[in-house]
């Protein structure tokens with residue numbers, strides 16, 4: 202089927218003018234090689250310069266062009282126009298406040314991310330002169346998949362628990378906590394537990410699994426959260442049964 | 449420029465209709481209600497048994513009635529579906545590494561079905577005795 206044009210229905214919201222968001226429709230040329238981001242760039246360059254959205258690398262690395270396209274959270278640079286029909290509906294990521302058009306406010310996520318101490322907490326702090334913290338390939342393999350997160354927030358958009366319980370720490374932050382907990386160079390697990398093993402942490406997750414289905418980097422945050430639940434449960438019972446071991 | 453972020457409303461009771469994956473999730477969760485009901489039925493059976501032969505016979509008659517059998521059949525179907533959905537996700541919750549490599553998910557799922565089968569055979573054998 203050859204098509205000349207495609208209609209983009211884009212959610213618009215100008216905080217200075219609009220009381221609520223609405224959809225505007227733009228007719229753009231159909232191009233077999235274009236990703237949806239190219240079509241949006243076409244709108245910005247040729248039809249409406251006020252259209253506001255985030256993007257940077259155009260190669261699924263920076264994580265800034267996440268949007269909801271025809272109901273599914275995706276990276277717009279990673280999604281071909283040819284895979285859609287004659288109408289493409291584009292909205293900002295779900296479960297975040299809309300700053301303007303397709304730009305969402307992510308401050309809350311950034312705070313949650315910081316709260317899980319997403320960095321190596323070493324047993325003994327070393328200076329640069331003292332050299333690296335050595336790790337074997339096998340030790341790296343244990344957590345490598347969780348290092349691939351690009352903070353695109355597609356998982357937060359897909360997760361119904363994030364929408365229903367805004368306090369939920371959420372998939373990417375918990376997956377990153379798991380990543381550091383699994384790291385052989387790290388001893389920060391106990392320090393992360395206050396946030397990670399709390400109710401707004403892993404226990405808010407009911408394992409819908411949507412996060413892992415939409416993740417463009419195969420991080421599988423749902424797996425990370427379930428593994429953390431098991432580890433926390435084992436901790437709980439170990440402490441309960443052997444209280445003398447608790448420090 | 450003033451900031452006035454717009455917060456979109458959340459459909460608190462109908463959110464799960466929004467996507468097929470949410471409906472699948474709900475199906476997994478809701479089928480557990482039948483398992484719960486069936487457990488209650490067995491507890492009621494025990495109570496009736498303790499009350500004497502007359503009460504127990506009445507209980508059995510209810511279980512073997514048409515509606516009782518329909519309920520049992522539905523519970524069986526839902527229990528198998530519920531078990532299937534959870535067994536499918538076990539490799540996520542319990543990844544096993546051997547010699548630095550992840551064991552294939554199908555082996556973990558298969559092992560669960562295997563144990564399930566053995567347990568079922570043992571229970572059927574004990575009940576048959």
Ligand code: SF4
Pocket residue numbers: 349350351352353354355356357372373376412415416417418419420421422
């Ligand atoms: S876990 Fe996946 S979907 Fe979530 S922010 Fe990271 S890369 Fe994006």
